[in-house]
Amino acid sequence: MGFSLEIVSPQEKYQRDVNMVIIPGVEGDFGVLAGHTHFITGVKSGKLRVVDKNFDAYYSIDFGLVEVKPHKVTVITEKFSKLKN
Amino acid sequence: MAALKDIKRRITGIEDLKKITGTMYMVSSVRFKLVQKKVKYIDNLIEKLRDIMSKIPVKPRSRASLPLFIVIGSDRGLAGGYNSNLMDMVYKEISEHEGTKIISLGRKVEKFFAKKGIATVKSFKDIDSQLPPEVINDLIREAIKSYKDDSEIYVAYTHFAGVTRLEPKIARVLPPLPTEGYPSGDYIFEPSPEEILELLMEFYLKMSIESFYLNSHISEQAARMVAMESATENADELLEDLGALYHQRRKDIITREISEIVSGAEGISL
Secondary structure, three states: OOEEEEEEOOOOEEEEEEOEEEEEEOOEEEEEEOOOOOEEEEEOOEEEEEEEOOEEEEEEEOOEEEEEEOOEEEEEEOOEEEEOO | OOOHHHHHHHHHHHHHHHHHHHHHHHHHHHHHHHHHHHHHHHHHHHHHHHHHHOOOOOOOOOOOOOOEEEEEOOOOOOOOOHHHHHHHHHHHHHHHOOOOEEEEEOHHHHHHHHHHOOOOOEEEOOOOOOOOHHHHHHHHHHHHHHHHOOOOEEEEEEEEOOOOOEEEEEEEEEOOOOOOOOOHHHOEEEOOHHHHHHHHHHHHHHHHHHHHHHHHHHHHHHHHHHHHHHHHHHHHHHHHHHHHHHHHHHHHHHHHHHHHHHHHHHHHHO
8 A cells, every 4th residue: 555755846846656755854764654653854865765566766855844644745845856776 | 289299299209108018018928937837836835834834833922022024025116006015914014013023125115114214124125036045044044033032923925826816915934823623733743843843944934935035026027017018008099099189180280271272262263
C-alpha cells in the first residue's frame, strides 16, 4: 500500500504515489511508509530518496519543512531537482 | 465657438495621449504575463505552508505590544484604485491601534503615510518585479525582531484572484493563524514546536513575503491594464466626437463662403 508524496517549491510541484520516502530531517534522516503517524519537522538540504515498485530515485532538496500524514507526505522547500542515478 | 485650428489641436493632443495609454497597456500586459506562472506556484506553496505552520502551537502575543504592519503598494500610479483601495483599508485598521509600527514598500505608500503624518520604521522604493535579497533580509530581520518583542506581524497587500478581482487584504503572518479542524495535539513535533518555529521562521517569512509581493506586483499590472484599456477607449470616443465636430465646422465654413460668393456674384450681375 502506498501513499501520496508531494514536493512543492516556488518554481514547481511534484506529485506521485509512492511506497516509501527517505527524508533528510533536521534531527536525522527518516523513512516514511504508509500509515505513518502525524508528524511535522524541518528538512535540511540533502538527498531525498523516493521508492516505489520499479522506481528508485534521488532528489536533491534545500532547506524546508515536511508534514507527514498517514496517507500523504508534503515537503515544502526552496528548491529541488532530480539527481541522475 | 471653437476655431477649427483649436479642434485640430485637441485631436492631435488626444491622439498622442492614446499612444501613451496604449503603450502603457502593452507594457503592463507583458509584465503581467512574466509573473503569472510564478504567482500560481507560490500561491500553491504558501497555502500549504501556512496550513502546516498553523498547526504548530504557539503562545498568543501580548495585547500590550504594538503590531508591525508591512504595507506593499507600488512606486507608480495610473493603476486605477490599486493603491488607494489598499491604503483606505490599512488606514482604517491602524487608526484603531495608535503607534503601530509600519514598514512601507513603494513610493505611493510612503507618500500616503507622509501626508497623513504617520511615521514609518522603514521605507523601500524603486523595486521591480522581484524583491532584491537585501530587502527581503531586512524585512525578515525587522519581523523577527518585532515578533521577539511580543508583537504580531501583519502584511497588507493586494491578493490577485483574477484580472477584475483584486482584493486588498491584511494577513497575519506571525503567529500563524490556526486552521479549524486540526487539533495539533495529534501531531508529533521534532524538535519541539517552539524550536521548529524558531528554525523555520526565516524560511516561512521569506516565502510569505515573496508570495505577498508577487501577488501585489501582478495586481498592480492588472489594475494598470484595466485603467489603461478604459483610458484608450475613452480617447477613442473623444476622437470620434471631435472628428465629427471638426467636419461639421469645416462644412459650415465652406457653405458660408459659397453663399457669400454666390450673393456677391448676384450683386455684381444686378
